[in-house]
Amino acid sequence: MSSPPPKMKKTSAVTPCKTMRGHTKDVFSVAHLPGGQRIITCSEDGSLRLWDLKNGAQIGGEWRDKGDEEEVHVMALSPDGKNLASGGTDGTMRLWSVETGKVLAKWKGHTKPTRSVCWSPNGERVVSGSNDGTARVWDVKSGEPVRVQGLNPIKTGHKHVYAVSYSPEAKTIATGGYNESGIKIWDAKTGKLLSNIELVLDKSALSLAWTSDEKKLIAGSFDGWIRIFDTATWQQIAVLDSHDSEDYPVSSLTLFPNDRLLASTAWDGTARLWNLDTNLQVGPPLQHENYVSCAAFSADGKLLSSACADDNAYVWDIYAILKAAGLEDLLSIPDAQNSELKKKALSGADATRRPPVRPTPRRVPQGFFDDVQDYDPSSTTRRLHPDPSPHRRRSAFALSLGSRPRVLLARLPQLFRRSQPKADEPTELQQCPLGPSTSSRRSPPVVQVPALDDKKALYVAWRPKPANHNAERIKNSKWWARVVLFICCVSPPTDDGN
Numbered sequence: 001m002s003s004p005p006p007k008m009k010k011t012s013a014v015t016p017c018k019t020m021r022g023h024t025k026d027v028f029s030v031a032h033l034p035g036g037q038r039i040i041t042c043s044e045d046g047s048l049r050l051w052d053l054k055n056g057a058q059i060g061g062e063w064r065d066k067g068d069e070e071e072v073h074v075m076a077l078s079p080d081g082k083n084l085a086s087g088g089t090d091g092t093m094r095l096w097s098v099e100t101g102k103v104l105a106k107w108k109g110h111t112k113p114t115r116s117v118c119w120s121p122n123g124e125r126v127v128s129g130s131n132d133g134t135a136r137v138w139d140v141k142s143g144e145p146v147r148v149q150g151l152n153p154i155k156t157g158h159k160h161v162y163a164v165s166y167s168p169e170a171k172t173i174a175t176g177g178y179n180e181s182g183i184k185i186w187d188a189k190t191g192k193l194l195s196n197i198e199l200v201l202d203k204s205a206l207s208l209a210w211t212s213d214e215k216k217l218i219a220g221s222f223d224g225w226i227r228i229f230d231t232a233t234w235q236q237i238a239v240l241d242s243h244d245s246e247d248y249p250v251s252s253l254t255l256f257p258n259d260r261l262l263a264s265t266a267w268d269g270t271a272r273l274w275n276l277d278t279n280l281q282v283g284p285p286l287q288h289e290n291y292v293s294c295a296a297f298s299a300d301g302k303l304l305s306s307a308c309a310d311d312n313a314y315v316w317d318i319y320a321i322l323k324a325a326g327l328e329d330l331l332s333i334p335d336a337q338n339s340e341l342k343k344k345a346l347s348g349a350d351a352t353r354r355p356p357v358r359p360t361p362r363r364v365p366q367g368f369f370d371d372v373q374d375y376d377p378s379s380t381t382r383r384l385h386p387d388p389s390p391h392r393r394r395s396a397f398a399l400s401l402g403s404r405p406r407v408l409l410a411r412l413p414q415l416f417r418r419s420q421p422k423a424d425e426p427t428e429l430q431q432c433p434l435g436p437s438t439s440s441r442r443s444p445p446v447v448q449v450p451a452l453d454d455k456k457a458l459y460v461a462w463r464p465k466p467a468n469h470n471a472e473r474i475k476n477s478k479w480w481a482r483v484v485l486f487i488c489c490v491s492p493p494t495d496d497g498n
Helices: 318-326 337-348 381-384 390-399 403-416 468-473 478-490
Strands: 020-022 027-032 038-043 046-051 060-062 074-077 082-090 093-097 101-109 116-120 125-130 134-139 161-168 170-179 183-187 192-197 205-210 217-219 226-232 235-241 249-256 261-264 271-276 279-285 292-297 303-308 313-319 450-454 456-461
Touching: 027 074, 027 313, 038 074, 038 125, 038 313, 074 116, 082 125, 093 125, 093 170, 101 183, 125 161, 125 170, 134 161, 134 170, 205 249, 217 249, 217 303, 235 381, 261 292, 271 292, 271 303, 279 318, 303 318, 313 318
Parallel strands: 027 292, 116 161, 161 205, 249 292
Antiparallel strands: 020 313, 027 038, 027 303, 038 046, 046 060, 074 082, 082 093, 093 101, 116 125, 125 134, 161 170, 170 183, 183 192, 205 217, 217 226, 226 235, 249 261, 261 271, 271 279, 292 303, 303 313, 450 456
16 A cells, blocks of 8 residues: 655644644554543554543553564554554554553464454454455454454455454454455354445445444545445445545544444545534544544543644544534433333332432322222323323313212311312312422322432332222221211211202
């Protein structure tokens, strides 16, 4: 592969918020560590370096394999952030401890420089791609190549393998390369070829990224275009015409976990942001002094770090760019666990996380109005789907009462209410609020038991009682309920016979 043409720095309204200076040759790759305060870079100078994002200073000395001066072309951080895999000009893969900066294992097999590396989602395997046209899979725990015929190596047919990527469910491996069938899809367990994806203009793919649901595969090619493929049919469904000259390949793609924000880098000396809701570019290009080989989002997406051929790494304030465009929501991540938490709460399976104790809503004793027409206190439908209008519920309830219960309701305020209602005010049964409130407006009656989990209310309906338990409920009722029943029974009839 020929060297990319150098680019002069252009004027841009966006400038980096931090510059990491220390490498003596091109910086090839960058990764954000958990916690959001540090990044790691690798370089043509043969070193890896750790940086503090607060002040842009290097932390400690260079990371080097003893006696090794080989260029480090690629690296990838493990899913748990504890280890890092790297590859370089000698084709040897190295596993590093992030805590100590020391080499834990060496994997040899490639006969030419390593150009790409990717971890499996569970962190148990690493796949690498090389200029020798093969991809190899390594077992992290044993430190050995995976012994599966056809899988190690995968003879891709690419002249050079510039991109390797595990699918999110680790069922397949995508490879992108130079000079044949831009993208190929392989079975991750057997190494069997599953699909070929032909690129229309240039058959070479330099970078790959899967969406988290595996429904799309995004590819950056040598012609400067970004293509999006539907993984169900492997048909191209969108094209982002970004780095629009055939002299400036798309060197890397980085997708934010919510699948809505994409960052691309290219040999035109820029990094660019893309709104995948619209497939349009967000903000101006992030200009660099020379070609940009890699970029990585911080965990919250507010920062983007880039690796540049001017020997430096840069950090950019992505949140400020999105805010200026009114697109801060591109960093929002929906709560994918909401439905699962709700199921656990309803089934009582989540025994390790107890909801806070709240006052139980005050209720009329069950069976108290069993003889009232059209009212079913055990109706699950009424509890789960209450009428949104309190006035409508109150009106319907009043119309369904017989004459004797109407006398009873008239006497209830004398027994239980602290203050007398106005003469023209309809009578309404009161309930305790579910929590403190700053509003004077009364909340609609609720007959569920609330359980709070991560600020999301989960509702559990009261269990309905069988009708044949009425006698037992009367027998075990409270003293005040018996007094009310006695008053109802001994009250004299009115003049109209009621």
